[in-house]
Amino acid sequence: METTDGLKLNITTESSFEDDDIKNTIVQYGNNFSKLEKYLKDSTQSIENLVDNKYYPIGHIMWNKVPASGSYIGWVVTREGIQAQKWLPNKNYSIGNLVKPPVDNGGLYECVVDGKSSTTPPTFMTSLQQEFPEVSGKIWRKEFNYEVGDLVFPTNGSKTYYYLCETAGYSSPTEPEWSSVQNDTAFIDNSVVWRKAKNIIWKKVGTNSEFRPFGKIE
Known part of the structure; x- marks a missing residue:
């Protein structure tokens, strides 16, 4: 035959x-x-x-x-x-979930640390097996004018959780007690309102x- x-x-x-x-x-x-x-x-x-x-x-x-x-x-x-769905903002991802970037670069990415996606997509790395965080924000500053959508981390350097500004305003003269806030909870920092979210860790695992x-x- x-x-x-x-x-x-x-x-x-x-x-x-x-x-x-x-x-x-x-x-x-x-x-x-x-x-x-x-x-x-x-x-x-x-x-x-x-x-x-x-x-x-x-x-x-x-x-x-x-x-x-x-x-x-x-x-x-x-x-x-x-086959994988496009990354979406403000979504909870679990370990093992697969995504592709909203602007396709050919990569396939796996969630290796669960958390919540940000309002804007991360920079999707292109090296195979490279891990990177969802959010790479700035360190919180005292008496600073924050705008809605700003992202910050505590001054102690921890990036396990990030904090999203939901109400614009000026931060307090003293740093909030971040660890006392529950995940996915809003809280007040002087006139700013933050929401706590867990930072996802992604890893490139192949091609979509x-x-x-x-x-x-x-």
Whole structure:
């Protein structure tokens, strides 16, 4: 038997007919139907709906379940890798969760220390197995004018938790007792209102899959 280039189906041709075993040919054709069934039924309404943590090879096709004028027949994988959702702000992530950056750099990132994402994405490092924090804010300053969205850490250098400014104002002359505040709790620092959040640690673990649309329907 010979093998096709695309789906790697085993087929009998004129040149291989005399040498093919009948029983083996029937079995191989059954395997071909199984491959075709899997190939044809892989479809979705949107790439965003794909199951996370699944590997997709280059050339894999995902058919559009709801084709319509102006949309596409489907999507094809142009970069092999693991499917993951885009990083989202203000979201709790657990150890083992996978994300890809909102501005795709091809990387796949795993949460290795649980916590809550910030209002803006971190700088996603590009070296494999490199770990980095969600937030790399500044050290708290006394009697400083803070704006909504500012992020700070205690002056003792700890970066396990970060503090998000929810109400603008001037900080106190004395530093707050950060350790006495519960996680995900708002508290007052003079006229500033902070919210405590646990800092996520991310690690680049591989490559995320990239799907590109094909076959635009006019």
